[in-house]
Amino acid sequence: MASETAASIREVYPTQHYAAIHPAIYKVQPKDNMGLITYEIKKIGHAERYTAKEILTALGGGQCVLLSNFEVNSQNSLRFVSTSAFTIDIDDDNQVTNPIEVLHDLKNICTGLFYTFSHGKEGKGNRYRLFFSARPIDFR
16 A cells, blocks of 8 residues: 655645544454454544645555544544545546546645555456545534
């Protein structure tokens, strides 16, 4: 897995986004561990502020990220408070797109991309996620 960023003023004056980055680094998709990962993120209890580059590095390096400001309520449930970034999942089985060209074409609105665990595997084609920064979205 890896990540790419769009070169722009955003790198010079980086916006920070709330996120919780799980410390474990996975080399394969953690299918059976998602409950434990969610539990451990709840134990962290809050999001920190990170630049898009820091978040893309974590995601591209195999870490799980909760891309939101959140609270954990008395029932131990996550409550999303706000977000200022989001990802869009691209599953291009027929490899019609070139991920780097897509990033270049969207450079004015897309902050970066990262590859998923199944990218380039037989029968899977191009699997990546585009990372977008937005004005904060408040869920309250």
